[in-house]
Amino acid sequence: MITFRDVSVVYPTGTKGLDGVTLEIPDGQFVVVVGLSGAGKSTLVRAVNGLVPVTSGELEVNGQRVDSASKRELRRLRARVGMIFQSFNLVTRVSVLKNVLMGRLARTSTLATLVGAYGAANREIAFEALERVGIVEKAYVRASQLSGGQQQRVAIARVLAQQPDVVLADEPVASLDPPTANAVMRDLRRVQRELGITTIVNLHFLDLAKAYADRIIGMRAGKVVFDGVAADADDAVFEQIYGRSLTAEDVSTVDVGPIL
Numbered sequence: 001m002i003t004f005r006d007v008s009v010v011y012p013t014g015t016k017g018l019d020g021v022t023l024e025i026p027d028g029q030f031v032v033v034v035g036l037s038g039a040g041k042s043t044l045v046r047a048v049n050g051l052v053p054v055t056s057g058e059l060e061v062n063g064q065r066v067d068s069a070s071k072r073e074l075r076r077l078r079a080r081v082g083m084i085f086q087s088f089n090l091v092t093r094v095s096v097l098k099n100v101l102m103g104r105l106a107r108t109s110t111l112a113t114l115v116g117a118y119g120a121a122n123r124e125i126a127f128e129a130l131e132r133v134g135i136v137e138k139a140y141v142r143a144s145q146l147s148g149g150q151q152q153r154v155a156i157a158r159v160l161a162q163q164p165d166v167v168l169a170d171e172p173v174a175s176l177d178p179p180t181a182n183a184v185m186r187d188l189r190r191v192q193r194e195l196g197i198t199t200i201v202n203l204h205f206l207d208l209a210k211a212y213a214d215r216i217i218g219m220r221a222g223k224v225v226f227d228g229v230a231a232d233a234d235d236a237v238f239e240q241i242y243g244r245s246l247t248a249e250d251v252s253t254v255d256v257g258p259i260l
């Protein structure tokens with residue numbers, strides 16, 4: 001369970017990233033956060049693993065307070081909370097397998113990782129993660145050789161190798177073309193369903209949000225202005241979240257098709 005109690009984030013510049021957010025996210029939910037640029041979506045997601053410090057209020061992840069966590073507690077929390085980024089954040093000059101093994105870093109002794117000796121158990125976990133996202137045949141390929149969609153799958157596998165309770169994805173498909181974006185969302189949703197991992201994703205394509213979310217959270221100026229099931233989020237709701245009419249740029253224009 002992730003709980004926000006009246007959480008605000010004020011950046012050093014004085015800008016309010018979050019403004020009195022109160023939310024409860026139960027285990028295993030697939031949550032999509034939508035809103036215009038600057039609405040506070042990234043701030044919300046990054047607050048969960050302490051990447052962005054909370055200014056006031058209480059934020060708890062599976063019983064661990066994030067707002068008042070020590071460095072050690074934050075390290076422990078981040079081992080259980082995986083993060084996926086728009087730019088994939090892979091080490092592109094090394095193999096796919098090495099990238100995925102990096103997901104084991106928080107779980108492996110420093111000495112073992114220094115000498116690159118992750119051990120058979122860790123390699124097995126890494127291969128299983130690659131299999132789950134259908135890319136195991138690329139294990140020994142340099143990450144730089146892969147397409148954007150494949151690189152994001154490797155990033156998902158790296159997060160899975162962490163064996164997380166929670167996955168945070170900050171605009172994970174914003175750099176991908178619409179069909180690839182759809183395929184990556186499908187993978188994220190499938191692994192979330194298979195493993196029961198709580199997943200929070202920022203998206204700007206509303207059709208993808210509607211297709212994949214269990215729950216949609218709409219943000220505007222740091223506040224939650226919509227919180228409901230995807231079926232209730234119609235165009236009128238999105239227009240209210242955005243404060244303007246929808247345009248062609250708000251949808252991915254891909255036929256999403258039936259979702260599992």
Ligand SMILES: Nc1ncnc2c1ncn2[C@@H]1O[C@H](COP(=O)(O)OP(=O)(O)OP(=O)(O)O)[C@@H](O)[C@H]1O
Pocket residue numbers: 011012013015016017035036037038039040041042043044
């Ligand atoms: N490091 C920072 N320093 C100062 N202000 C920031 C910082 N990061 C974000 N902000 C500001 O906080 C507000 C919320 O930003 P945030 O990135 O959370 O929005 P967003 O909805 O994710 O937008 P986008 O879709 O453009 O990423 C914005 O006004 C933004 O300019």
